[in-house]
Amino acid sequence: MTSTAPIRLSIEGVTKSFGATQAIRGVSLNINAGEVHALIGENGAGKSTLMKVLSGALQPDSGTLFVDGETYSPRGPSDARRRGVAMIYQELNLAPHLTVEQNLSLGREQSQFGFVLRDAMRPQIYDVLRRLGIADLEPDTLVGSLSQGAKQLIEIARALLDGAKVLIMDEPTSSLSRSDSLRLFEITKALAREGCAVVYISHFMDELREVAESYTVLRDGATVGSGLMKDVTDNELVTLMAGRPVERASSHLAENRGEELLCVSDLSGERFPQGASLVLHRGEILGIVGLVGAGRTELLRTVFGLERIRAGTVRVGAHGFRSSDGVDSRWKLGIGMVSEDRKGEGLMLDLPISNNLVLSRVDSVAVNGWISRSALVEKTMKWIQSLDIRASSVDAPVGSLSGGNQQKVALARLLHHDVDVLLLDEPTRGIDVRSKATIWNLIRDLAASGKAILVVGSHLPEMLAGCDALMVMQRGRLGEKKAASAWTEHSLLVEATAGSGDIHA
Numbered sequence: 364m365t366s367t368a369p370i371r372l373s374i375e376g377v378t379k380s381f382g383a384t385q386a387i388r389g390v391s392l393n394i395n396a397g398e399v400h401a402l403i404g405e406n407g408a409g410k411s412t413l414m415k416v417l418s419g420a421l422q423p424d425s426g427t428l429f430v431d432g433e434t435y436s437p438r439g440p441s442d443a444r445r446r447g448v449a450m451i452y453q454e455l456n457l458a459p460h461l462t463v464e465q466n467l468s469l470g471r472e473q474s475q476f477g478f479v480l481r482d483a484m485r486p487q488i489y490d491v492l493r494r495l496g497i498a499d500l501e502p503d504t505l506v507g508s509l510s511q512g513a514k515q516l517i518e519i520a521r522a523l524l525d526g527a528k529v530l531i532m533d534e535p536t537s538s539l540s541r542s543d544s545l546r547l548f549e550i551t552k553a554l555a556r557e558g559c560a561v562v563y564i565s566h567f568m569d570e571l572r573e574v575a576e577s578y579t580v581l582r583d584g585a586t587v588g589s590g591l592m593k594d595v596t597d598n599e600l601v602t603l604m605a606g607r608p609v610e611r612a613s614s615h616l617a618e619n620r621g622e623e624l625l626c627v628s629d630l631s632g633e634r635f636p637q638g639a640s641l642v643l644h645r646g647e648i649l650g651i652v653g654l655v656g657a658g659r660t661e662l663l664r665t666v667f668g669l670e671r672i673r674a675g676t677v678r679v680g681a682h683g684f685r686s687s688d689g690v691d692s693r694w695k696l697g698i699g700m701v702s703e704d705r706k707g708e709g710l711m712l713d714l715p716i717s718n719n720l721v722l723s724r725v726d727s728v729a730v731n732g733w734i735s736r737s738a739l740v741e742k743t744m745k746w747i748q749s750l751d752i753r754a755s756s757v758d759a760p761v762g763s764l765s766g767g768n769q770q771k772v773a774l775a776r777l778l779h780h781d782v783d784v785l786l787l788d789e790p791t792r793g794i795d796v797r798s799k800a801t802i803w804n805l806i807r808d809l810a811a812s813g814k815a816i817l818v819v820g821s822h823l824p825e826m827l828a829g830c831d832a833l834m835v836m837q838r839g840r841l842g843e844k845k846a847a848s849a850w851t852e853h854s855l856l857v858e859a860t861a862g863s864g865d866i867h868a
Contacts, residue, residue: 368395369431371560372417372448372529377426379412386412388584389426394529394577399551399561401571401592404581405604405795407753407765410564413581414531417562418450419443430529449522450531453793455514459507464488466506467520491520495550512543519550530554531562536570537793540654548574566795567822568597580604605797620831621645624815625698625784627666630675635661635839638675641817642844643784648806648816649844650830652823653859658839659819660703663786666817667700668693679784694723699777701770703789703819709773712762716754717743719761719772723780746775750805767798774805785809785816791825803829823852835859 372394379387387409394400404410415421417428419437428435430447437443440450457466467488485502492498495516506517515535522530532551536544551574555561563575571578572592580588580603588595588603625643630636635658643649651659664670666677672686679696693699702708710719717739721728728738743757750771754764761772770790777785790806791799806829810816820826826833826847833850835842835858842858 368397371396371431373429375427377416377423377428379416379421379423386584390581390586392579392586392589394560394562396558396560397555398577399555399563399575401575401578402562402564403578403600403604405797408581409584410581414450414533418448418531444525447526447528449525449527451518451522451533451535453534453537455518457506457514457517462503462505463500463517464502466517467524487524491523494523495520512539512546515539515547527559529560533564534793568600582606601796604795620647621813624679626678628676630665630677631673632661632665632670633673636665637839639841641834641841643815643817645813645815646810648810648818648830650826650833651819651836652826652833652855653836657836659836660788662836663700663788663817663819667698667786694780697783698786699780699782700786701773701777701788701790703792705769705773710761710769713760715758716761716772717757720746720776720779723776742779746779750775767794767801770794770802783814785814787816787818789819789821799825823855827852
């Protein structure tokens with residue numbers, strides 16, 4: 364970024380309320396052409412609302428926006444794209460059953476005499492693919508067959524075909540491997556060099572330092588800080604986000620671990636895992652790290668009964684599961700799981716917190732076969748207070764909560780069911796720094812109370828700091844279990860990449 368670069372995007376005093384809730388309060392910021400600008404804040408800080416205003420999905424209550432010095436007030440997302448502002452959402456908006464060319468042409472088709480000219484856009488498509496370094500990608504390739512990293516680039520290509528001058532990227536690396544993330548960083552910086560202004564949203568400080576030159580921090584819907592990334596420390600950014608220094612998660616060591624609770628022996632699923640074995644004790648936090656696609660999620664799902672056991676055994680205490688045993692048998696013996704896809708599998712977003720909490724154990728709030736409203740409220744309030752879930756009421760839809768609070772609800776359901784073994788798949792994905800610390804503190808407290816916890820995680824510093832022991836998974840096979848203190852980020856990467864692929868760190 365240079366001081367002589369023109370201001371490409373200007374936001375002045377923008378506000379937006381939903382009823383009595385003021386989501387953004389007088390937010391202002393300027394982004395120059397050729398600048399990658401980090402937008403930082405906790406879940407619920409107002410980032411999403413501001414981006415929806417910018418991308419035309421919401422209309423502001425007050426304030427003014429400018430693009431290249433001209434007033435900008437889009438009537439909707441399509442109008443925003445026509446005006447040069449495009450948003451790349453965390454959940455990609457592509458049609459997997461269509462080809463690359465069809466996805467890129469969708470809504471831009473050229474026709475003559477009522478017939479679509481299929482090849483009319485090919486020169487433009489080839490040009491944009493070349494700019495993104497994927498000129499060898501055949502336009503006839505089905506998008507559903509592409510890697511997540513390639514799909515991300517197709518989304519960016521769509522924006523470039525619309526002539527995007529402002530590109531908004533919301534958690535763009537959340538599902539990417541490390542190599543795909545590095546490639547995305549280079550492409551983002553290259554687009555900035557071409558004059559594009561990029562608004563980059565991420566919860567990972569190391570990622571923001573890699574790609575962004577400047578930053579703005581939002582807290583409670585207002586701008587609380589801005590400047591150059593080189594002039595601010597991570598601790599200063601976190602303090603701005605939280606309004607106070609964030610308490611570091613307390614350490615936990617399973618020095619007095621109890622009896623063996625979960626034993627997995629030579630476990631094989633349909634594809635992954637392959638001959639996986641592990642032992643988990645009461646009071647222990649065991650982490651599984653490895654490559655994207657190495658089979659970590661499949662391991663948890665097979666242990667929990669969501670995927671079929673092809674060979675090997677899963678045992679809780681003295682009880683072993685048969686291949687035909689399903690999830691119900693796990694619940695009954697005290698195993699619970701939080702899926703990495705909390706929106707698709709872990710929670711029912713349209714239902715209240717109370718309903719989500721008791722789903723697996725409805726009898727706990729039933730009287731004579733009928734659900735007791737008073738018991739439901741009492742149980743829900745217990746967990747809301749115990750886990751400090753920020754919600755307006757027990758009847759608030761889970762979808763209205765921030766990501767960190769949604770994750771607490773998912774954990775609360777396991778605790779309400781009183782499980783002894785918790786299988787947690789990416790429990791801190793997509794949540795802010797303070798919520799991550801809260802979740803890890805909760806995990807440690809649960810272990811200290813005697814729970815046995817198996818965690819799959821991608822962020823190596825978190826896993827090293829939070830787990831008692833770690834195992835590396837490679838192509839469906841588990842390596843040796845070692846104390847977390849025996850590992851470093853480097854040694855984990857070396858073991859994880861000893862074959863091929865990239866760790867999602």
